Amino acid sequence: MTRQRNDSVGSIGTARPAPELEVWQALNIALDRAMERDSGVFILGEDVGLFGGSYRVTQGLYAKYGEWRVRDTPISENSFVGMGVGAALAGGRPLVEIMTVNFALLALDSIINIAAKLRYMSGGQLEVPLVVRMPGGVAKQLGAQHSQRLEHVLVNVPGLRVVVPGTPQDSFWQLSQAILADDPIIVLEHELLYFTKGPFDAEMPAPPMHSAAVRREGRDVTLMAWHRMVSVCLDAAGQLSARGIEAEVIDLRSLRPIDLPLLRASVQKTHRAIVIEEDCRFGGVGAEIAATLNEVAYADLKSPVRRVAASDVPTPYNVELERASIPRTQDILRAVEEVVGVSAG
Amino acid sequence: MTRQRNDSVGSIGTARPAPELEVWQALNIALDRAMERDSGVFILGEDVGLFGGSYRVTQGLYAKYGEWRVRDTPISENSFVGMGVGAALAGGRPLVEIMTVNFALLALDSIINIAAKLRYMSGGQLEVPLVVRMPGGVAKQLGAQHSQRLEHVLVNVPGLRVVVPGTPQDSFWQLSQAILADDPIIVLEHELLYFTKGPFDAEMPAPPMHSAAVRREGRDVTLMAWHRMVSVCLDAAGQLSARGIEAEVIDLRSLRPIDLPLLRASVQKTHRAIVIEEDCRFGGVGAEIAATLNEVAYADLKSPVRRVAASDVPTPYNVELERASIPRTQDILRAVEEVVGVSAG
Amino acid sequence: MQRKLARQFLYDMVLARQFEQAAAEQYTEGNIGGFLHLYPGEEAVAVGSLRAADPGDYVVSTYREHVHAMVWGVSPTAVMAELFGRATGCSGGYGGSMHLYDAGHRFLGGYAIVGETFAIAAGVAYWLRMTESAQIVLCYFGDGAANQGTFHETLNMAALWKLPVLFVCENNRYQIGTEIHRHSAVPDIYRHASAYGIDGRRVDGMDVVAVYEAARTALQHVRSGNGPYLIECETYRYRGHSMADPGAYRSVLELAELRARDPLETFRQRALAQGWLSEAECGDVDKAVEAVVTEAVRFAAASPQPTDLGRNVYSEPLDLYGGRP
């Protein structure tokens, strides 16, 4: 069960000239380089091969690496994720793509009750270097069953790590790092971000996989979010700035673990914090961040950490209702006014 | 698709003389009465029939109601829960027993992506009066795979309701109420409580299904818990009282929705609160309660709501480590001293 | 066969074809959102099997269910309005293309997670069997869905308890871009039935009469208390998996070969040749359907949007914080 050791992320393969890329392309490059570097890396998933992946992430890899390393699977989520675990135990570095997060509900036994627990249950003898990628979030009118978010389910599980890259650069960095790591790692991607562009440099040294990033500096309030909600926060921050309120926007990048030191540092400066999440509020990830920040930064906070989250409903199909069901710029503005008002008064 | 309408819980059937009962017996009586009252109530689950149920909850019902109303199923969790949903759609009041919470990981698609969403997705045409019972919690050396807690998974789901009865009386009341309700309801039971005794009166009118209950009054700190952790809190409260600290102990009884008014009222009196949970801390139910209480009771709190929870590890088999992995009396005492100390200083 | 039934088959299939064509156009124009899975090429399956059932029976279908809904009695206007996400839609605009429901007609959906239809259908059947009802359930699923664990789990229970379900496999040879020989070790879906002691047979899914006859025999079997039955209909979808898929993974030859066996055209020719229908009658059907589809689009476009985000989550409004101010 020997497994190939790996070099660091920054120096993978050779550079490709690509100043601006879309998220799916960055992920594609990360996969390609990992597969070139390590013959133990292979992909399992529905339509990842011949079809090239529902979101083009695996495009070209089937032709380049063949069917054994890019395997089109039947619709058998629980079992092909379980097979990923088995292959990881035997020495491989499997990368499983679950076509969307919604179908992961069928594979949670393999993820939560097998992958996450084997190292511990075996007294450290076994390791499961498995990466499970899943597109998720609320996209465009996909209906309730295709808009289920699972962040809250996965972050609670000892043994798992959960990263949520939202930019092309982070997608490349964090997926590459996840493949190099020796733990089961969930890479949550957002369906509406695959085709968004952003600066990309494959040679830039990567920050720690679980670090958060300040996307905009500000002194009055800290907005914490991930995936698509980061851009909504930036939009709100822009409008707030016009009103003289400077919001600091933090992209969490990782949900398990979380980069609390960065959040604390920001709150020490702003004294006010709001978590914005696409997941439902009740028992969502925002609750953990709020509860913890309230505990560790109590003295710094002028008001308790607020949460702006999705409405407590299954996602409706109707486009207007769907938009209204998840945080919009105006929802963030209202929340900011409340906390700033509250604490000013 | 007409479904029998029901009378209230307090006046089910006729009384049985039983001053003190064990939890499993109270559940058994609730099932028996519901099945007598409504021929649409039936049970699906592994070994619920001939065998009488792993924890004896369905004992005697197979002989009394026959195999169609007490059905022994194969090991096919996702499908027999899905069948429960189908039967509910057609007019029945199915009661599905998942032998333990751990196996519910296989059935989450049926629970989260079907049962919880159908009423909403159908514009209100369909209803799913389904009750899913599952024994859970950390029992005695069952190992990591048999000690997975799912509270955090279920409380986040719009469309579901989650109750956590811990006493014989509550078990009878809340299971009876769940069967009468027209929504999918999860009844989480604790494996170590089935054979604990407590006062029981089938005729006593039931409080609202989702109300919390004060188990011990106190002025200095509020301890909030459910299931087995309530008794651990009461134990701690007893010891604290000897040291002049009066802890108020609240049994949440319901995790979705939660009885926030009661929690607020208590905190207005004690000014300090701690959530104690057997589930892991990170992203657990305690985070929701802490985050919300901090928001709504900020002014009343002398220090932020604390959490005492399970260690962030899969549950170890070794008995000493297992005990150390979930909250013990001393962990609660330490936390109380901290908050009382902190807020006193 | 009777002219009445022949006209019904033709009407249903023309409606199916034209409705889906209109849906595709409305999707392209941006009036329909989300995933849109269309049925052209597979019409004979839904029409042949559903017309063999009793109106009192239950139907459980997939996300490719517009046609099943309409043949089962849901009005084209209500279906189109649902695709538009309007309050007048059969799911009030909350469900969408993949989640059509009509409790009154016992049309129970509309399931978007592959493999969900099995257990739902078996659950309805369990209730029918337990209450000694004469009704049965029709359960639709694709070739790809047959690889989902729920297929195995449910067929075993349905057989074990002799539940009244007719499982209808719409084998269109593809699981999105994965051809059946690449997703199933034994591509003859009907052969799986025997692993559960269930009668199963294969039928030409491009021939509405063949599907109808097979379904009648099967329903007879199911209704008589002999337990479940499985029919595998060999069919084909002309379009990609959904509007998002050009279907580039299929050869032009394959497509041409199947189009040559078009269920709608072959039936029309046969009906004329057999004298079941006259040219005039066929023409009338086309015109009648055209009017219906045009009206469906007009109605949908003119319908109001649903406005209440929070309704129907529970039987009654539920405050998650128990009365939090």
Next chain:
Amino acid sequence: MQRKLARQFLYDMVLARQFEQAAAEQYTEGNIGGFLHLYPGEEAVAVGSLRAADPGDYVVSTYREHVHAMVWGVSPTAVMAELFGRATGCSGGYGGSMHLYDAGHRFLGGYAIVGETFAIAAGVAYWLRMTESAQIVLCYFGDGAANQGTFHETLNMAALWKLPVLFVCENNRYQIGTEIHRHSAVPDIYRHASAYGIDGRRVDGMDVVAVYEAARTALQHVRSGNGPYLIECETYRYRGHSMADPGAYRSVLELAELRARDPLETFRQRALAQGWLSEAECGDVDKAVEAVVTEAVRFAAASPQPTDLGRNVYSEPLDLYGGRP
């Protein structure tokens, strides 16, 4: 057959019988906790099949796996110590009876959720096939596990990709208290294999030689690249499902009938009759095993408890709050 192999079979089965007997006693005395699933009556299955495999192969088993682990090379002391939850246990005391592991021997567990062994085994096999290794995987499962969706999903993929797995069904007729005719529509588990184009056969699981021969043929098939193979071993467990179950749902007659075919005693008689072993040799085996089991219990009882709650959750210690003070 060779005397050496005969002695091995006898030794393995005697060890299995005595070890489980000792485990039961230690459980009753409170030295072993949790669920304890014992193997008496089923010894011929693990012994016959594992002795037919190559030491380099992989083994994936269920929660009823003490015997599989020992026959596969894990020392009885390490297994007993694990049941005691001690640091010297094969899982360091963190796993317990249902979670025995030994990476060095490629014994991969020890899975407590019914149906998990299929995909794990197929995944190992996928890796072996992809890396063109000569090794294969033995996957154990019970009659009840055959109804889990993963059985269907995994057998399809294993057949589709010709993965080197030998699926061994330990059909002891019961899923805890539910007899096979009440949980499987087609109780002949081996017949399910054909639904995936997999060769399957049934063998007398009370006859270690029959199991051995069947496994050899099957392994030959699997190792030659012909894909998976399934063997259904008809066996029986003398005890209840676990120590918590008295097994009251079974008739005394049934139990007596099966005990009369006891795999250990029948083999011992046969070995003597055939002259494979002498009375003296059999006596030596009993004594040798007795010493081993006694030592295993002594070792376990004398072993230290594990003390570090937080280790081995991740490859390196992970601070959930990224360096929170």
